[in-house]
Amino acid sequence: MPRLDLDPSELAALAARLRDTTSLLGGATAEHVGARSATSAAGDPVLADAITTLFNTWTPTHRTLVATLESLAGRMAQAAATFEAAESVTAQGLARAITGSDTETAGGSGRSAGPGTDAVR
Amino acid sequence: MxxxxxxxxxxxxxxxxxxxxxxxxxxxxxxxxxxxxxxxxxxxxxxxxxxxxxxxxxxxxxxxxxxxxxxxxxxxxxxxxxxxxxxxxxxxxxxxxxxxxxxxxxxxxxxxxxxxxxxxxxxxxxxxxxxxxxxxxxxxxxxxxxxxxxxxxxxxxxxxxxxxxxxxxxxxxxxxxxxxHVRAVRLASAAGTGLTAYTGSWQSGLDLAGLVLGAGPDMPSETRAAARDELLAAIRAAGSDPVLWTAFWETTTPAELYTAIGVTSVDDDVTVALTDGLAAWARSATPSEQEALGRALVEELPASYVEIGDRAELAAALLAPSLPSAVHVGAADALVGRRQQQSDDADLVATGSLTVAIADGLAAHPPAALEHLAPSDEEVSLARTHAWFGTTPPDGWPDGGTAVTGLLAAAVGAGTGTDDVCRQRRTALLASAATKELVTPGNGLLGGPYPVSDAASRNVADAYAPYLVSAGDAVQWQQHGRPRPEPGLLGTPQLAEGTGEYAEIVQPHLDAFAFRDVIAATSGTEASSGYWLQRVDTYLDDAVTGVTAEGRSSGDAEALAEGATRDAAAVLGAVESESIMVARAEDDATAATAAWFSSGLSVAATRSPAGTSLAATGVGALLPPFLPDGVGPAREEVLTTEPGLRERTTGRFQQAVGDMLAAQGYSAEEVERATERLDPHSDNMKDVFGSTFAVNADLRRELGELT
The missing domain is CATH 1.20.1270 (Substrate Binding Domain Of Dnak; Chain:A; Domain 2)
Incomplete structure (x- = not known):
């Protein structure tokens, strides 16, 4: 079974970075850039409206992205802990960690990393 | 601030x-x-x-x-x-x-x-x-x-x-x-366009919108003409960049565009560019934005037909059938609103091409056509049915009614091609109401003096194909002096009493006389009558399958065959009634012409569904006592045709039931006896077919006069 040259601490760092990103991205959503602050900042009704509209229209995308990144951060952190205890990281295990299908199999000794499913091209 | x-x-x-x-x-x-x-x-x-x-x-x-x-x-x-x-x-x-x-x-x-x-x-x-x-x-x-x-x-x-x-x-x-504009940004991103190029395209759209304002009515006439030329050149060069057109329609209203270029006609390449641009915009617009622009394209036309000029033609060109359904839904709602505000003939003529474009657009999206014509609110449905089918310019629509009847066919097709009973009910109500509206004298799409196109006739035949099962019952219902029914539903009636076989689709309550007129008005040519005969053939073939279904008793088979025969006879009689109606119209017009001539006035032409001009026949020949009796020969012609139609209709039932019994092991004599009443020449079938046929063919047959 192919092993990956991937340090579990990298995954842990990525998880932490994902969490930071989500909090910063959350700050760029419409809840934080309200109409009042845009009005006071812009000093021009047209610009204020454009600022509010911009953040409003992207808010659903940002929310979805925040949720996805948060979820991935959780799985990455869990995978990092699992890989720390395992001998090595397999591609199959990493893939399952990313997709969230089964993070317990990460170390290569897990039950679902069956033969023939992790071939190297 | x-x-x-x-x-x-x-x-x-x-x-x-x-x-x-x-x-x-x-x-x-x-x-x-x-x-x-x-x-x-x-x-x-x-x-x-x-x-x-x-x-x-x-x-x-x-x-x-x-x-x-x-x-x-x-x-x-x-x-x-x-x-x-x-x-x-x-x-x-x-x-x-x-x-x-x-x-x-x-x-x-x-x-x-x-x-x-x-x-x-x-x-x-x-x-x-x-x-x-x-x-x-x-x-x-x-x-x-x-x-x-x-x-x-x-x-x-x-x-x-x-x-x-x-x-x-x-x-x-x-x-x-x-x-x-998230969708436009995504589109550009998916197409590999970076945000730098995106911003450039957006600015180009704003610049194009600026040219529209520059060609507005506030400009001096000499500079306005130059600005219009510049605008038209820019539109030709704009291409189909969705970002550009999103920016354009974000900042330009249809009214501004109409004012800038729609006052006089524009070249085809400009309308093509604008149409492509609108399609490009639609790709990045939400359905509600699409509906709003479709509505605005109609609502922002001048209220008075005098001011419309070529604006309505421009709007029609913009509303291509390939646009998303929501655009046409918005446009259709607005057009109905306009009809409810003003439906004078001049406005109908001025918005003729627009009506055709919107009908074509909606017909290209049958579910949307159904939702527009047959919404769950019955009052709205009836009002829209009136606006589309009971309101027509004096000379008919510019395409001979093809688009508007196509809209009806698309809606009925969407509503009857589903198992959803609610939709079937709404569709049946639409058909019931449309039947009367279509033949409203003078204003109905089929109630005017002009012929409709063969394509329109085909659309109408398509629209009524799911409801042929009610044709015979409708005639029977009204044969005994019952009042003409208001728009309503029959539900899923039994195909023949006691058989336990029911119509598969919710049926409309059809006004038999209006339905007869609908068929007569759409079967005046060889091609158009052929469409109806094709639908009748298909209907009868399906009926044969039902009649000879496994386990069917001979009594039920006979009853079902008789029911289908009455339905076919109703349609065939109405098709034949065209001959009678033309002849009668000619006779009436002849009498009127003679009266006018006697009082010293002349008549250039008279109305005739077949477009016959009595002036061409020579006025001298019209004076009494030489008035020709057109009805008599036409009646004879129809009476001569009836046996052939009856044989074509009922012969297949006799043949199919005979084959079924033979396959079950009955002797030839037994088969002959069992199918005796289905014989096209039997008194039973002459009565079953002839009684309904005669009513719709308007033969005014004398008592005991069988063919």
């Missing part, structure tokens, strides 16, 4: 900078995240499995989304930072101007005081400065003039600062507004 003259300019560079920093931090974090995701993605390269492929796809999608958001936030941040810096400079300029003005105003006041003092000195002979009062006064006046000039200069600088702020704000706003 608005700036007040000679006060500090509103706005906060610091807050703008904070907003910029917020967006920049998020963009930066996303960029870092992307690097981490790319690192993990690289680790999975070269590995093959379902899970790895899924993970790789997930990461790729996520990375694309992160890229997009990071780029948008980054651009927004830079735009806001730029505006913050500019605003700070503009506020400083304004502040300096305010201080200078205040200082100059003080000098103005002081000079005024000095001048007043000089005047007082002049009036006081004991004042030692008295000899110099004129000099003092002149100097004070000079200082006052300088100070007032400084005030005006300062005020001008303040206005310059304000104007710079306003222009800069609007420029930044247009940049941010472009980024706010």
């Amino acid at each position: 608005q700036d007040v003259e000679f006060l500090a300019l509103t706005g906060s560079p610091g807050e703008l900078s904070d907003l910029s920093a917020t967006a920049a931090r998020a963009a930066g974090a996303l960029t870092e995240t992307r690097t981490g995701l790319a690192r993990v993605e690289r680790d999975l390269e070269g590995h093959v499995s379902g899970a790895v492929d899924t993970a790789r796809q997930l990461l790729a999608d996520l990375r694309a989304e992160v890229d997009l958001c990071a780029e948008v936030l980054g651009r927004a941040s830079r735009a806001l930072a730029g505006r913050s810096g500019s605003l700070a400079g503009e506020q400083q300029d304004a502040h300096r101007a305010i201080l200078a003005r205040d200082e100059a105003l003080v000098r103005v006041d002081r000079a005024a005081d000095d001048e007043a003092t000089a005047l007082r000195i002049a009036a006081d002979p004991f004042d030692p400065r008295q000899p110099d009062w004129a000099s003092l006064s002149w100097l004070a006046r000079m200082r006052g003039g300088e100070a007032r000039a400084d005030v005006m200069a300062a005020e001008s600088r303040w206005r310059q600062a304000r104007d710079a702020k306003q222009a800069g704000s609007r420029q930044t706003a247009s940049h941010l507004t472009g980024l706010a």
Whole structure:
């Protein structure tokens, strides 16, 4: 079974970075850039409206992205802990960690990393 | 929010900078995240499995989304930072101007005081400065003039600062507004267009919109013509960039476009470019935006037909059938609204092409056609049915009614091709109401003196094909002096009494006379009558399958065959009635013509569904006692045709039932006996077929007169 040259601490760092990103991205959503602050900042009704509209229209995308990144951060952190205890990281295990299908199999000794499913091209 | 003259300019560079920093931090974090995701993605390269492929796809999608958001936030941040810096400079300029003005105003006041003092000195002979009062006064006046000039200069600088702020704000706003169109940004991103090119396209769209305003009615006529030419050239060159057209339709209303170029006709290449542009815009627009623009394209036409000019033609060209259904739904709602406001003939003529375009557009989206014509609100449904089928220009629609009848066929097709009983009910009500509206004398689509196209006839035949099962019952219902039914539903009636076989689709309550007129008006040519005969053939073939279904008793088979025969006879009689109606119309017109001629007036032409001009027959021949009896020969012709039609209709039942019994082992004699009543020449079938046929063919058959 192919092993990956991937340090579990990298995954842990990525998880932490994902969490930071989500909090910063959350700050760029419409809840934080309200109409009042845009009005006071812009000093021009047209610009204020454009600022509010911009953040409003992207808010659903940002929310979805925040949720996805948060979820991935959780799985990455869990995978990092699992890989720390395992001998090595397999591609199959990493893939399952990313997709969230089964993070317990990460170390290569897990039950679902069956033969023939992790071939190297 | 608005700036007040000679006060500090509103706005906060610091807050703008904070907003910029917020967006920049998020963009930066996303960029870092992307690097981490790319690192993990690289680790999975070269590995093959379902899970790895899924993970790789997930990461790729996520990375694309992160890229997009990071780029948008980054651009927004830079735009806001730029505006913050500019605003700070503009506020400083304004502040300096305010201080200078205040200082100059003080000098103005002081000079005024000095001048007043000089005047007082002049009036006081004991004042030692008295000899110099004129000099003092002149100097004070000079200082006052300088100070007032400084005030005006300062005020001008303040206005310059304000104007710079306003222009800069609007420029930044247009940049941010472009980024706010998530769908357009995504489209561009998916097409591999970077945000730099996106911003360029957006600006091009705004520039094009600016040309529209430049060709508006406020411009002098000589410059307006040049501006219109420039606009038309720019439209030709615009291509089908969705970002450009999104920006264009974001800032241009249909009314502005109509005013700029729709006053006179435009070349085809311009309408093609605009149509392509609207289609490109639609790709990035939400359904509600699409519906709103479709509505606006109709609502923003001038209310008076006199002012419409070529605007309606332009609107028709823009409303291509390939546009999303929501555009046509909005346009159709608005058109019905216009009909309800004004349905005079002139307006109907002026909006003829538009009506055709919208009907074509809706017909291209059958579910939308159904929802428009047969919404759950019955009153709305009836009103729309009236607007579409009971309101027609004096000479008919420009395409001979093809589009409007296509709309009906599309809606009925969508409503009857489903198991959803609610939809079937709404559709049946539509058919019931449309039947009467279509043949309303004068105003109905089929109630005028003009012929409809063969394609329209085919559409009408298609629309009624699911309801042929009710044709015979409708005639029976009204044969005994019952009142003509209001629009309503029959439900799913039994196909023949006691058989337990029911119609598969909810049936409309058809007004038999109106239905007969519908068929007669759409079967005047060989091709159009052929469409009806085809539908009848299909209906009868299906009925044969039901009649000979496994386990069917001979009694039920006979009853079902008789029921289907009555349905077919109703339609065939109505098709044949065209001959009678033409002849009768000619007779009536002949009598009228003779009366007019006797009183010394002449008649150029008379109305005839077949378009026959009596003037062409020679007026002298029309005078009594030489008036021709057109009805008599036509009646004879129909009576001659009836046996053939009856045989074609009922023969297949006799044959099919006979085959079925033979296959079950019955002897030839037994089969003959059992199918005796289905024989087309039997008294039973002559009665079953003939009684319904005669009513719809309008034969006024005498008692006992069988063919």
